[in-house]
Amino acid sequence: MSSRTCQVIRTNQASTRDEINEMFYGVCGAQEKNKGDFQMKLDGVYYPLNDSISWLTTCMEEMKQDIARIQIQCAAEATAPASIDRKLSTSIDDNLTHSNLMNSQPDSYTRAEIDQLVEDIYRTLESAEERLDRRCDDIYFPMTLQ
Secondary structure: OOOOOOOOOOOOOOOOHHHHHHHHHHHHHHHHHHHHHHHHHHHHHHHHHHHHHHHHHHHHHHHHHHHHHHHHHHHHHHHOOOOOOOOOOOOOOOOOOHHHHHHHOOOOOOHHHHHHHHHHHHHHHHHHHHHHHHHHHHHHOOOOOO
């Protein structure tokens, strides 16, 4: 016997076939409505959660690609000769050769000129660091999930 039972109340009043059909279809209709309500609630939870999981999966794949690219770059830098004379990437100043650059620079600098050059280098590095920090924040903390 099933765990659910229907309690039948007998009355002296007999129901017609049409009345019984009406009651039956009323119960079936209520059950269909409950099923629809439940499905709507389930969809309201499932689809946003599924979208969030898909978005996180995409972010993880992008991070894996970034990590692989960084690892390759670090490996290439580790095997590159430790020289300031190593070939640099192509520049818009390709017409300037290394010897022309060396000839155009003065042989000595004053302390103030060196301080200014160092200050410019640090400012450039700080600016690059800030850009990288913002980029990392965008990658690793893109938005707050609600």
